[in-house]
Amino acid sequence: MSDEDREVLCVRCPKGCRLKLFIDENIVVKGQECKLGVDYGKKEARHPEREVPTTVKIKNARWPRLPVRSKKSVPLAKIDEVMEELRGLKVEAPVKKGEVIVQNVADTSVDIIAERDMEREV
Amino acid sequence: MKDVVVIGGGPSGLAAAPEIGKKGYDVTILERNGELGGLLQQCIHEGFGTLLFDKSLSGPEFADIFINRVHDTGVKVELETYVKSVEKREDGFEMTAVTPKGVEIIKTRSLVYAIGCRERNRFEIKIGGTRPAGVLTAGTVQRLxxxxGVLPGKNPIIVGGGDVGLIVARHLYLEGVESILMVYPEEFFSGLPRNAQQCILDFDIPYRPRTTVKRILGDKKVEAVELVKVDENWDMIQGTEEIYRCDSVILSVGLVPYSEKVEELGAEIDCKTNGPVVDEFFETTVEGVFSVGNLVQIFDYVDDAVQTSFVAAQGVDKYLKGFSSKRDKPVKLKPGKNVGTVTPQVIAHDADDDIKIFFRPGIEKEGARIELTSGKEVLKHQKKRYVRPSTLEEMELPRDILSKKKEVMVDVR
Incomplete structure (x- = not known):
């Protein structure tokens, strides 16, 4: 395997085949037991992306933390940067579900949004 | 006198109450916490709603849909209200509840228990050693x-490779702990492959299969654990002990239906599921008392858990109207060969609709054949590509195959 080749679990069913991804001009997937694995492996090989669920500090609310998530998935390699940007952040209640908390987080062109309403409680 | 009291404002209670309320009944949810949503409010990761709404929601987002339904259907909600005890009376049930106004008596014609499950603790899996601070269950950590915004420590060890443990590992990693080690007795993570990949493998978090914690060490706070390897029967292998330094121990070692309350009321408990015995409308063996969600058995998906609430709503409606469909002799549904649990345990009604049963396989098998049998007769069979004990399976049970049957077994071959 070259440096770029990776191993990954297929997430398409509970079996969880261990896929070997040989990444070249073409992508070769090995280790799958059905064609779902080939499809998943090819998608996963080029641009692995993940959703980021986390919390940010919030003032004057029921809880000290507001749950937030990335509106779409972000590149896996960018997750640390996303977390770094959110770490120092502090918002203030009230907040509405779906409200944008950070625009274009870590230059991914993805927004971070609130997962729930948080009313003002002092 | 209320028509229906739903005890518990978590996902299964939130799903049950509006479904019953929209049939015109007077429904009240009693919730011991200060807000609705239960466990969902701390499950901030996505993946909820994929079966029910065909989209991937976070826990709070999933809860919000049902909280809106509660408000839209005129269901009453009493927060910070804890039901201490329940007595059966001639015309219904009388509850003693601790409320913000003091101790109150609440009367209702029927009851839906939606009180979920609890986490198993260190003593249930026989972890020895001292009793220092810093030993927590995964759900508690998730809440903290x-x-x-409080971390349990800087160097936690997580015991158990199921979904809750995996999700908590990712939270801790993302929130910046210094080190994490996950240990579990299976050969591989028992959680979903998606969670194994996206919570552990993505971040190169260290993990050790076939390993467990034998003892916890530390005086006032956790200082270390003694790890030990286990064989395929999960028996400890003498001589493989090793001291591992850590400052907290997080247990993700299974969930148990919180069935003590319904047991006190006289409901029969299934020793396999640890939840109450229920019929296909989720009525317990105490008439007028229903049980839904993770109290019945532990579901893998909240989407499946809340479906029990939708079905139970029909049952509550039947009960309040004075049952017309109960069979003379109920059919018993039992786990047979290579099956751990089956729900519902009893088919008590004559009705038109098919029944969805859930069962937990007792073995891991590729190309499994699921059989519903009565004596030597195979009533229905179905192929499954792959089954394993940590994945709950479901199957349609057509009512017509039940005629004149007393007992039906579910087998995995």
């Missing part, structure tokens, strides 16, 4: 981290 996601609602309060």
């Amino acid at each position: 981290v996601n609602l309060y």
